Amino acid sequence: MMRPQSMIIFDELRNLNVLTVQNAKREGKKVVGCYCTFTPQELILAAGAHPVTLCGTRQEPVAAAERDLPRNLCPLIKSSYGFAITGKCPYFEAADLLVAETTCDGKKKMYELMGKIRPMHVMNLPHSPKSEEALAAWTNEMQVLKDWLAEKFEVEITEDDIRKAIKLMNREREAMRRLHATTKVKPSPVTGVDLLVSVWTKGFNINKEDGIKLVEDLTAEIEEAAARGLSPFTGETPRILLTGCPVGFGSEKVVRLLEECGASVVAFENCSGYKALDRLVDEDPNKDVMLALAEKYLSIPCSCMSPNEGRLELIDKLAKEYQVDAVVDLTWQACHTYNVEAFVIRDYVQNQLNLPYMQLETDYSESDVEQLRVRVQAFVELIQGE
Amino acid sequence: MITSGIDVGSVSTKVVLLLDDEVKYLVRPTGWSPRDAGLQTYEELLEAVGIRERDVQCKVGTGYGRVSLGFIDKAVTEIHCHARGAGYLAGAGGLVIDIGGQDSKAILTNDQGKVLDFVMNDKCAAGTGRFLQVIAAALGVDVSELGELARGRQPLEINSKCTVFAESEVISLLAKGEDKRDIIAGIHRSVARRVWGMASRFAPAGKVIFTGGVAKNPDVRERLARAAGCEVIAPAMGQLAGALGAALYAKELALKK
Numbered sequence: 001m002m003r004p005q006s007m008i009i010f011d012e013l014r015n016l017n018v019l020t021v022q023n024a025k026r027e028g029k030k031v032v033g034c035y036c037t038f039t040p041q042e043l044i045l046a047a048g049a050h051p052v053t054l055c056g057t058r059q060e061p062v063a064a065a066e067r068d069l070p071r072n073l074c075p076l077i078k079s080s081y082g083f084a085i086t087g088k089c090p091y092f093e094a095a096d097l098l099v100a101e102t103t104c105d106g107k108k109k110m111y112e113l114m115g116k117i118r119p120m121h122v123m124n125l126p127h128s129p130k131s132e133e134a135l136a137a138w139t140n141e142m143q144v145l146k147d148w149l150a151e152k153f154e155v156e157i158t159e160d161d162i163r164k165a166i167k168l169m170n171r172e173r174e175a176m177r178r179l180h181a182t183t184k185v186k187p188s189p190v191t192g193v194d195l196l197v198s199v200w201t202k203g204f205n206i207n208k209e210d211g212i213k214l215v216e217d218l219t220a221e222i223e224e225a226a227a228r229g230l231s232p233f234t235g236e237t238p239r240i241l242l243t244g245c246p247v248g249f250g251s252e253k254v255v256r257l258l259e260e261c262g263a264s265v266v267a268f269e270n271c272s273g274y275k276a277l278d279r280l281v282d283e284d285p286n287k288d289v290m291l292a293l294a295e296k297y298l299s300i301p302c303s304c305m306s307p308n309e310g311r312l313e314l315i316d317k318l319a320k321e322y323q324v325d326a327v328v329d330l331t332w333q334a335c336h337t338y339n340v341e342a343f344v345i346r347d348y349v350q351n352q353l354n355l356p357y358m359q360l361e362t363d364y365s366e367s368d369v370e371q372l373r374v375r376v377q378a379f380v381e382l383i384q385g386e
Numbered sequence: 387m388i389t390s391g392i393d394v395g396s397v398s399t400k401v402v403l404l405l406d407d408e409v410k411y412l413v414r415p416t417g418w419s420p421r422d423a424g425l426q427t428y429e430e431l432l433e434a435v436g437i438r439e440r441d442v443q444c445k446v447g448t449g450y451g452r453v454s455l456g457f458i459d460k461a462v463t464e465i466h467c468h469a470r471g472a473g474y475l476a477g478a479g480g481l482v483i484d485i486g487g488q489d490s491k492a493i494l495t496n497d498q499g500k501v502l503d504f505v506m507n508d509k510c511a512a513g514t515g516r517f518l519q520v521i522a523a524a525l526g527v528d529v530s531e532l533g534e535l536a537r538g539r540q541p542l543e544i545n546s547k548c549t550v551f552a553e554s555e556v557i558s559l560l561a562k563g564e565d566k567r568d569i570i571a572g573i574h575r576s577v578a579r580r581v582w583g584m585a586s587r588f589a590p591a592g593k594v595i596f597t598g599g600v601a602k603n604p605d606v607r608e609r610l611a612r613a614a615g616c617e618v619i620a621p622a623m624g625q626l627a628g629a630l631g632a633a634l635y636a637k638e639l640a641l642k643k
Contacts, residue, residue: 350503361508370450371489375506378465382501 003232004190004225006218010198013214014249017204021094024050024206030153031206033095033118035080036103037276037300038125040142040293042169044099045208046161047149052091053203054098055272056080057248059364061088068113074335075364076246077106084114091204092118097152099145101125103304104337121148129298129305139294146290162289168208170280175215176202177277182222183266184322187233189226192242192255192265199273200248233264238383240265241319243311243345244330244338244359246272251364254330254372261377267322269315270330276300278314303337311341312348319353326356326383333363356383388437389444389640391632392424392458393467394451397487397515398599399423400629401431403442404637410435411626420451428457444640446632450488462635464628465493465504471631472595473499475621480593483585483610483618484627485577485600487515492585505584512547513580515600521573524553525566532574533603535567541609542572547580571605578609589614596620597627 021031030049034041041051061082062075068085069078083089098120102108111122123141126134150157176199182190198218205211225231240263247255247270255265268274279299282292301310315327327349331339342359349357358379362368393400394416401424403410412431416423424447432439447458448467455461464484468491472482478499484491488511493504511517515529522529542564546552552573559569577600594614600606601624611618623630 356503371506373453374450374463374465374489378463378501378504381463381466382504385500 003194004218004221006214006221007194007198009214010201010218013201013205017201017206018090021050021052021091021204021206025094030096031091031094032149033092033098035098035100035107036302037271038101038103038123038297038302039099040145040297042162042165042281042293043142043146043149043157045165045168046146046157047153047155049096049149049153050206052095052206054080054083054089054092054095055246055248056083057200057246057272057364058250059366060250061086062364069110072334073106073110074245074332075251076332076335077110079364081110081114084117097121097149099123103302104335106334119152121145125304126298127304127306129301129308129310135291135294135298138298139288139290142290142293159289162293163283163285166281166283166289166292170283172208172212172215173277173280175212175219177274179215179219179222180268180274180277182219182226185226185231186239186323187231187235187237188239188264188266189231190222191232191259192240192268193252193259195265196247196252196255196268196272197249199268237262237264238325238380239263239323241267241269241315241322241324241327242273242330243269243315243327244342245332245335246270247330248272253366253369254328254360254362254376257369257372257376258328258380261373261380263326263376263380263383267318267324269311269318271300271302274318275302275314303335303341308341311345315345315349316353319355324355326358326379327353328379329357329359331359331361333361387637387640388442389633389636390428390442390446391467391629391634391636392428392445392447392449392455393464393626393628393632394420394424394447394449394455395487395599395628396450397519398625399427399449399451400626401427402626402629402633403431403435403437404630404633405435405437409623409626409630409633411623411629413625416451421454421456424451424455425457444636444643446636446639448628448632459636460639462632465491465506466501467628467631467635468597469493469495469501469631470499470634471627471629472597472621472624474630474634475597475623475627476593476595476619480595481585481588481591482595482597482627483581484598485514485581485596485606486598490514490581490584490598492581492588494588494591503588505587507584511549512552513577515598517549517552517577518573518600518603520549520553521556521570524556525560525570527566530602532570533605536570536574536605537608539565539567539571541575542568544569544572544576547576552576571609574603574606575609575613577606578613582610582613586614590616594618597624599625601625
C-alpha cells in the first residue's frame with residue numbers, strides 16, 4: 001500500500017517528541033498536560049508553557065488502573081489514569097501541571113483521584129451549548145484558569161499574550177483542517193490509519209511552530225500524490241465517516257478493521273479528528289478575549305453536551321463534503337453519553353442522510369477483533385449492495 | 387451448474403452442494419480445526435453425492451471459520467449468507483433471526499432479499515446455542531432433547547443473562563427441588579426475550595424467519611413467537627441457511643464469470 005514519505009517522519013516523531021519534551025524540561029520550560037479538546041491551550045501558551053495532550057489511547061495501563069477504578073468504566077478513562085499511576089507515559093512525567101474539565105461523570109470523578117498525583121485544575125464545563133448563562137459561567141472559568149496558571153508559574157499573562165496564542169492556535173487548526181481535507185479527493189490519497197496516526201502524533205509535539213510545519217509538509221505531499229492520481233484505494237472503495245468516541249494510536253482497531261475489510265475511512269468527526277477544528281477562535285480585537293475563547297470551546301459538539309445538535313450538523317456537513325457512503329459510530333464500552341446518543345445518530349443518518357449506519361461498541365483490547373470483523377465485513381458488503 | 391457453500395460455524399460445519407436447484411448437504415461437528423472441518427466435510431459430501439471437485443464451478447465460504455478456508459473462491463459474511471439462505475427457504479423479505487453456536491443475529495431484509503440493516507449479540511455467548519449447551523450439560527440432558535422436555539411447561543424466572551451465572555442459577559433451582567422441565571422452559575424464555583430484545587428495533591418487519599441450529603428447538607421457537615407477538619417461520623432446513631446462502635452466492639458468482 002502506497003504511503004506518503006512524510007509518514008516516516010511521523011513514525012519517528014513518536015520517539016523524537018519524547019526527547020523534545022525532556023530537552024524543554026532541562027531548559028526550564030514548563031509543561032501542562034491536557035486531556036480534552038475543551039482545554040483552552042491558548043491560555044497555557046500565553047503563560048509561556050507547553051500544552052501536551054495526555055488522553056490515554058492504549059490498552060497497556062488499563063489493568064493497573066483497575067486497581068483503583070471500576071472495571072466497568074470506559075477504557076479511555078482507565079488508560080489515562082493508568083498512565084498517570086504507572087509512570088509509563090513520558091509526557092505525563094514531564095507535566096508540571098494538569099488541566100481538565102468536567103466533561104463526563106467518569107472523567108470528572110477520575111480527575112479527583114488524579115489530582116492527588118499532580119497539581120491539577122479542573123474547569124467547570126457547563127453542558128448547555130446554547131445557553132447565555134452557560135456561556136457567562138464558562139467565560140468566567142477561562143478567567144479562573146488564567147489566574148491559576150499565572151499563580152502557579154508566577155508569570156503575568158497579558159491580553160496581548162493571549163491574542164498571540166489565539167492566532168497561533170488558529171493557524172494550527174487551519175493546518176489540521178487542510179490535512180483532513182486531503183481525503184476529500186475520491187479515492188482518498190491516504191489511509192485513515194495513516195491520517196489518524198499523524199494527527200495523534202502531532203498532539204505530543206510541544207513546539208507548535210514545528211508541528212504546523214510538519215503537518216503542512218505532510219499535507220503538501222498528500223496533495224501532490226492526489227494530483228498524480230495516486231491512492232491506496234479505488235473509485236469503488238466505500239468511503240466511511242467515523243463518529244463517536246475518540247481514537248488514537250493503540251485504539252485504532254476499528255479504523256484498521258474497516259480498511260482491512262475494503263473500506264476507506266475518509267472523515268473523522270470525533271474529537272481526536274475534526275470535531276474541535278470546525279470553529280476557530282474569533283480574532284476580532286474588539287471582542288473580549290475570554291468571551292472569544294469561551295464561545296469557541298463551548299461550541300464543541302461532544303456528547304457530554306445536552307442537547308447536542310451540533311454533532312448532527314457536523315455529521316451532515318462532513319458527510320456531504322467528504323462524499324461518504326456510510327457512517328460508523330464507535331462507542332467505547334461504558335461511555336454512556338456516546339452510547340445513548342447513538343440512538344439519535346442512527347435515526348438521523350438512516351432517515352435524514354439516507355446512509356447506512358453501524359454502531360460498534362468495544363474497548364481497547366484485541367479480544368473481540370474477530371467478532372468485530374464479521375460486523376465490519378458484513379457492513380462493507382451491505383454498502384456494496386451484495 | 388454445480389456450486390457449493392461451506393458454513394464453518396463455531397459448533398458445526400454445514401456444507402451444501404447446489405446441483406441446479408437440487409440441494410445436497412452434510413453437517414459435521416467443527417471440532418478444533420475449522421479449516422480441516424470445512425475441507426473434510428466438503429470432500430465427504432462430494433464423495434457421497436458422486437461429484438468430482440473439478441465439476442464444482444464456484445465455492446463460497448462463510449461462518450467464523452471462513453477466513454481459514456484455503457480452497458474457496460470467496461468468503462461472504464454469515465449476515466449476508468443467512469439472509470440469502472433464509473429468503474430462499476421462506477421467501478425473500480422480513481426479519482431473519484439466526485441463533486447459532488456462539489452468536490445470535492437479527493437481519494432486516496427487503497422484498498428483494500437485500501440486507502438493509504443487522505445487529506449481532508455482544509461478544510459474550512449469552513442467549514446463543516452455547517448457552518443452551520452449558521445449561522443442558524448442567525441438567526444432564528442432551529441439547530437436542532431440550533425442546534421436547536420444555537414444551538407446554540410453566541417457565542421459571544431466570545434472571546442471569548451471563549452463561550456462567552445462569553448455570554449457577556439453574557443449579558440453585560435444582561437444589562430447591564424445581565422441575566427440570568420448568569427450568570428449561572425458563573431458560574428458553576430468557577433466550578427468546580434476549581434475542582427479541584435485540585431484534586425488536588427492526589419490528590414490525592413483516593414476517594420473522596428463524597434459522598440456525600437453535601431454530602431446531604420447537605420450544606424456543608414458540609417462545610420467540612410469543613415474545614415477538616407474531617408468527618415465526620422456522621424452515622425445516624434452517625440450520626443450513628448460511629451454507630445454502632453461500633451456495634447461492636457461489637452460483638451468482640459463477641454466472642458472472
